[in-house]
Amino acid sequence: MAALPIASPALQPASTDGQQIDWASKIAEVMRDQFGLKPKLQNLMYRNSYPAVYDQLPLPHKYKFPDFTKFSGQGVVSTVEQINRFIIQCGEEAQNDALKVRLFSMSLSGSAFTWFTTLPSNSIIFWADLEKQFHQLFYSSIEKMKLPDLTNLRQRNDESVTTFIQRFRVVKNRCFSLVMSDQQLAEVAFQGLLQHIKEKYACQEFYSISQMAHRMTGEVKPYEQKRSNFQKKVNFVDYSDASDSDDDQMVESAEWVQNNKKPIACPFGNKEPEKYWFDITKADKIFDLLLSEGQIKLKPYHKISTDQVLKNIKYCKWHNATSHDTN
Structure with a gap:
């Protein structure tokens, strides 16, 4: 019987030097040369961007x-x-x-x-x-604020003084080239308050916005509503100074006369449409006018000294004190 031929195993194509051909590289080369396509290399392994x-x-x-x-x-x-x-x-x-x-x-x-x-x-x-x-x-540039951005700030009707001052500070922190003292900043912030709050604190002086926020804590309700609920028998005029402390409180030596509805025209002020103001340096004369018209009465122990005795001396007729003027 004749022997059947046995097929030999298929041989891998080899290069002329006997090494295996990298067909993946060959195909990539043909794609690049013939079609201008470059295979996209994918590497999903994380590598540090630093050594x-x-x-x-x-x-x-x-x-x-x-x-x-x-x-x-x-x-x-x-x-x-x-x-x-x-x-x-x-x-x-x-x-x-x-x-x-x-x-x-x-x-x-x-x-x-x-x-x-x-x-x-x-x-x-x-x-x-x-x-x-x-x-x-x-990078995104920070919006640089200027002085007009501060002066144009206004307290909203539903906004407390504390919240307004916080908003004021945010804008101030973006005024990089603005140079102002603490007292000047307090004055600018004060002008942005609601009108009834400004009227209430018009006679006070603030040396910083922090001091202003501390004194006005709780100013939330409209001033008109507070006035309608005000039922004290004696009204006192608040005086506040930077040197005030709990151990050094002023005692009022005068009080408003109740049930006196007689209007008093102030000759020391100027009238504008829907707005009244007066020169604070005339506070002494205004006090004397109200006293003479019976709008203010002195405590029994309170005796006001003459102008000759008080010459060149600070004196408050309301508090009967020499630490400050009547204002």
Whole structure:
């Protein structure tokens, strides 16, 4: 019987030198040369954008990672504000550039974090490089405020004094080139208050917006409503000064006369349509006028000294005190 031929195993195509041909590379080369197509290389493995040695840096003893404020690139926070806040939250470790580069991703979220993870491997060596790239991609200029932005602020009808002052401070903090004293800022903020509150505190002087907020705490209801609910038998005129304290309270030595509906025309003031005002330097004369017309009466022990005795001396006829004038 004749032997049947046995087929030999299929042999892999080989190159002339006996090595296996990389067909994937060959196909990619043909696509690139013939069709101008370049295969897309996909690499889903995460690679640090900074040197791996940064992750090996020892942390300080008992170091606790800060709870960084997150930046997503979608809010109103500027890159300048975010960088400054990040450095402050790093504390003493902000002196270590390598550690700042390592920790920076912990202050990012959303698209900002995605951007950081897609940076080329080992592309960030120095903190300055990372900060520069961060600003280039996410920078948004902060709206710079000026003095008119402050002077045009007005308290809303449903807004408390405390809330208005907080809003005033936010605008002030964006007036980077504005130079004003605390007292000047208090004057600007005072002009933005509701009219009935300004009238109530018109005779007082404020040296800072913090002092103004402290004195006006609780000013929420309209002044007219407060007046309608006011049922005290004796009305007192409040006087406040920066040197006031709990241990040094002024006692009124005069009081308003009740049930006296006789109107008194003030010759020391000027009348404007729906608005009245007077020169505060005429407070002494106004007091004398109201006293002579029976609108004010003195306490039994209160005797007002003559002008000759009080020459060049501060004297308040209402409080019977020499620490301030009648105002």
